[in-house]
Amino acid sequence: MSTITAISTAPGTGGIAVIRVSGKDAFKNFNPIFIPRKKNFVFLEQEANTVSFGNIVNGKNEIVDEVLVSVFRAPHSFTGEDVVEISCHGSVFVQQQILQLLINQHCVLAQPGEFTQRAFLNGKMDLSQAEAVADLIAANSAASHRMALNQMRGGFSSELLKLRTQLLNFVSLVELELDFNEEDVEFADRTQLKSLATTIERLILKLSDSFSLGNALKNGIPVALVGETNVGKSTLLNVLLNEDKAIVSDIHGTTRDVIEDSINIDGITFRFIDTAGIRDTKDKIENMGIERTYQKIEQASIVLWILDCTQLSEHMEWLTDRIAKRSAGKKVILVFNKIDKIADDERDVLSQLFEQFEGERIYISARERINTDKLQKALTKAAQLPDIHPGDVVVSNVRHYEALNHAHSAICRVIDGLDAGISGDFLSQDIRECMHFLGEITGQISNDEILGNIFGKFCIGK
Structure with a gap:
């Protein structure tokens, strides 16, 4: 196997960067470009699991950078091979210079995941641990x-x-x-x-x-924002994400496709899905978006059914039938939006109209950010994720x-x-x-x- 090298820290400029070398010739290939600061110190004799300080030099013996060099000897390393880890300054130029010097010394650029793959092949971990x-x-x-x-x-x-x-x-x-x-x-x-x-x-x-729990923890709990057109779904999405992700307009049918993004609330990742408003329309493109809305309701774990407090649809029975069929068995939160535009007694009337609804109901104003914190608490409660303990x-x-x-x-x-x-x-x-x-x-x-x-x-x- 060839001796491989790569920059192991994130791309770009930072305080420090780490360059990793692994393989049977890791020490031999690195030795010519490293001059230790300590007198009478021989890098090839450096003990395992120790760090030394020195300079990286090029072919003209010009100093490229001051570095700390960690040594791990086979088989007691991440890959199971001889490993050198170089901590250098985070300049992109410095990183590339050191990488090029290593390549000149017969190292090969590592492929994605190649260090972990070698750890697997050398018996340091099994495949599920590697993943x-x-x-x-x-x-x-x-x-x-x-x-x-x-x-x-x-x-x-x-x-x-x-x-x-x-x-x-x-x-x-x-x-x-x-x-x-x-x-x-x-x-x-x-x-x-x-x-x-x-x-x-x-x-x-x-x-x-x-797996259902693991997938939710790993990729986020899918939350579908559904309702008629212009009830404030896109505005609410922007508020929850704290950015202008979705276009907001008074024109009906603005959202015609699915918009997704994730946010972490109280340690839980939620994947919000803004969907096309559900209405009876002859627009072919909009109908395609509505069909995708139905699909996302079925795929979601939590459904936020958003209603406009100022004008409940005359097609409420029709709308309820379509949402209820696809959200059976899911957590449904009824979200009454635009409460800043109605009186308290009107709010009581709304409550009575939906008294048969068993799910939780929240009264908010997405535009004015009223009670959006309560909605977030309702989401974490609806998630009902058990704690993960060591050994689980x-x-x-x-x-x-x-x-x-x-x-x-x-x-x-x-x-x-x-x-x-x-x-x-x-x-x-x-x-x-x-x-x-x-x-x-x-x-x-x-x-x-x-x-x-x-x-x-x-x-x-x-």
Whole structure:
């Protein structure tokens, strides 16, 4: 394997930057461009897990920068290889100069995720832990951070390892029976196997069921802003995001497509979706937008149904029918907007009109920012996300979720086969299929295409 290098800090100018070198020639390639400040100090003899101070010099022995150099010797490093980490000043020019000097010394520019891929290939972490590294970098809330950290520490992997080990023990006994089929012996107790298969089925189902929570924590809870045209959906979106994301106009049907953005409220990420106003129209383009509105209602976890306090639609029954059908089973918050334009007694009348509505109701003025803080509290309450504690296993990766579903189907076939009394060779096939999909998650079973797809999504330098 070649010795690779890359800038590991974010692009641009900063106080410091970190350049990473990894591979069997990491020390050899770096040594010619580094002059330690300490007298009689030999860089090639520097002890592992230590830091030295010195200058980076070019071919003319001109100083490029003063740096701190950290040394990690194989196998006790992130990648499992010899690693040098250079902390230099954050000038883009300085970073590029040092990078070019390393390339001149036969280092190769790292591909996206190549450092983490080498850590996986060298057995420093399994595939699910490697993917958690990317999730940790991308974490934008306390909950998503804890979830990624738990997975990176191997909580998910250890659960899967236990399942595969138990399955392996039993499939070995089942397959041993096949060698003695003429003697009609049974090494694997079918009752015990069914008990184990049932336990594994429940555990796999529990893991896959956690995906809805994990996906919400990782990507944000989808919140659809719905209602008729000109009730203030776009104005409210702009207020919640604290920026002019959506065009606001008195003209009906301004929003014709879906607008999405995310914001963190009390440690929870919400993904707000502003939708086209629902009304009866013959405009072909607007009708396409309304159809997308219906789709987003069905995809959302929380629906903010926004109504104009100043004039309730004469088509309220028609509108209620369309929203209610698609929001069944979801958290729906009724948001009465423009309360600054009505009297208190009119507000009481509105309350009576919707007394059959079971969801929470909030009275706001998006334009004047009245009670928008109460709406935010209602959103965090509607989210009802449990706390993530150290050791909790939550699935947040679509690839893992799909593999768990396949594994669940396979173990269910094992249970059905045991009930039907099928032969050991068919049982063995289904058990091995379950093991295969569990192994795909951790990388015990992988191929170059899967690895390329996973690590290609990482940033360069990680």
